[in-house]
Amino acid sequence: MVKDILEKEINTILQARGVGTPSFIVEKSLTFGDYATNAALSSAKELGKNPREMAEFLVAELEKSAEVMDVVSKIEIAGPGFINFYVKDEVIRAHIGAIVFKGAE
Numbered sequence: 001m002v003k004d005i006l007e008k009e010i011n012t013i014l015q016a017r018g019v020g021t022p023s024f025i026v027e028k029s030l031t032f033g034d035y036a037t038n039a040a041l042s043s044a045k046e047l048g049k050n051p052r053e054m055a056e057f058l059v060a061e062l063e064k065s066a067e068v069m070d071v072v073s074k075i076e077i078a079g080p081g082f083i084n085f086y087v088k089d090e091v092i093r094a095h096i097g098a099i100v101f102k103g104a105e
Helices: 002-017 039-047 051-063 066-071 089-104
Strands: 026-028 035-037 072-078 082-087
Touching: 002 026, 002 035, 002 039, 002 051, 002 066, 002 082, 039 051, 039 082, 051 066, 051 072, 051 082, 066 072, 082 089
Parallel strands: none
Antiparallel strands: 026 035, 035 082, 072 082
């Protein structure tokens, strides 16, 4: 669910910015937030931008998305342009509750 939301929003932002077919990954991260993406790195060259600047643009746009901010508590840039996402505690609790409930059936 969270991964799908992030992928959809990043894809929409990149396409609106002129990236033909965005090629990036959003993956679970045990070290850097709950999810991380290379979207800024993978799209910066196509747009003639610095990867860090592209990451700053993506973060600013993602923070405007109510759908993203409903599930994410913090978005931060790491290194040359990776973007890390921290899922809200209540979203995690809801997923755990759904798993436990389904297992009790």
